[in-house]
Amino acid sequence: MDQLALSFLPPGIGHNQPPEGIDPIEGLNARLTANHADLLTRFCDLELACGRVPDPIASEEDAATATDFIAQCQLHIKGAEREHRKEKELFLRAGRSVDAFFKRRSEKLNSALAPIMARLKVYRDWIAETERQRYHEARHRAEEEARQVLAEAEAHRATAEHLARAAESFEDRRAATQALRLAEEASERAAIAGQVATAPLGPTHIRGDYGATAYVRRSWTFEIVDLDQVPRAYMSLDLVVVREAITRDGVRDIPGLRIFQTEALRVRSA
DSSP states (O other): OOOHHTTTOOOOOOOOOOOOOHHHHHHHHHHHHTHHHHHHHHHHHHHHHHHSSSSSSSSHHHHHHHHHHHHHHHHHHHHHHHHHHHHHHHHHHHHHHHHHHHHHHHHHHHHHHHHHHHHHHHHHHHHHHHHHHHHHHHHHHHHHHHHHHHHHHHHHHHHHHHHHOOSHHHHHHHHHHHHHHHHHHHHHHHHHHHHHHOOOOOOOOEEEETTTEEEEEEEEEESSGGGGGGGGOOOOOGGGGHHHHHHHHHOOOOEEEEEEEEEEEEEEEE
């Protein structure tokens, strides 16, 4: 068995391996250095020889020597690349094994979560519809209140103007001032009701007891209805141009495609 493969196994009785806690990367570098000492020595020799190549190359003899030297260096590099691939193969297989180990479990849990997410989405949609109905009812009431209070303010203001013009006593002037104050208060109430009537409906979120939040994310996508009708400008590998036009440029009408919005439930942790 390869020494590197053995390094992944626990040491047996009577082992002389160093105690735990040593950086595995340092151990790997030490092993590579020991196992490929000749390769490294040759690298050093060739690198030093690079400094002895004539500069400039001014003769046929020097040119021939430089040509042979370059060929030697390239041959050594190719040999090093072969060793590189051999050394890395175990890590590639180990990496694929690690990926499969975690991916398999993550996919299994995601599959188990899918029906729960669907049920939570149904509940969230019901809550959103309830909030939408309440919003429209509250908006209608606020609009009606704003109209009534505005009419009340106009009536008080008209009374104040009439009393101010016809005032002949202190009591008349005080009554005009009182009517004007009532008109201003009614105008303030009308402004508040108007703000309620025009306030936008916020997104529906579900809050967990420990800070998690469930919400809906909407995105635009498309499906091909008739590929022959799709303009050439939008044709590319995997229709990337179409996706960019829809998501980045906001295009909503392309011949041969059906562009539509989708929504999916997302859960964000605290």
